[in-house]
Amino acid sequence: MKKEDYPKKVLTLDKQITQLKDRGLVIDDDEIAKNYLKNISYFRLQGYWWEFQIDKENHKFVEGTNFNDVINLYTFDRKLRLLLFDVLERIEIALRTKLVYYPSLELGHWWFEDKNNFFVEDFFNESVNEISSHFLYYFVKINYS
Numbered sequence: 001m002k003k004e005d006y007p008k009k010v011l012t013l014d015k016q017i018t019q020l021k022d023r024g025l026v027i028d029d030d031e032i033a034k035n036y037l038k039n040i041s042y043f044r045l046q047g048y049w050w051e052f053q054i055d056k057e058n059h060k061f062v063e064g065t066n067f068n069d070v071i072n073l074y075t076f077d078r079k080l081r082l083l084l085f086d087v088l089e090r091i092e093i094a095l096r097t098k099l100v101y102y103p104s105l106e107l108g109h110w111w112f113e114d115k116n117n118f119f120v121e122d123f124f125n126e127s128v129n130e131i132s133s134h135f136l137y138y139f140v141k142i143n144y145s
Helices: 013-022 030-039 042-052 067-107 121-144
Strands: 053-055
Touching: 013 030, 030 042, 030 067, 042 053, 042 067
Parallel strands: none
Antiparallel strands: none
């Protein structure tokens, strides 16, 4: 497969900083900015500075926009994402626990193997097949590997 030429050149960290400054972004400390670019990347951060650009075609920044504004937005987004993932994990585990606990309490340990406990037979067949294959895989792996 022939690779197409990509029109943009790879820029060093110093050239990335120069380009951002030329576009109007205020950078108080080049070394700190380089560290962020090295560890987060220009490509990822551009999604955050996009909102600070007054001329999106030429990538010109609103006057007075500081690199710290971009990092603050990135940090806020990162913390929000981590918080949401934490909450979603707790919801998922609580839901899965209840989906197993209550039917087991009412119908016994093997409730999921009785098709009368399901409204949709296809769902029952798929569920039993998936559970059985996982059970067998882990049973064999744990006991015979």
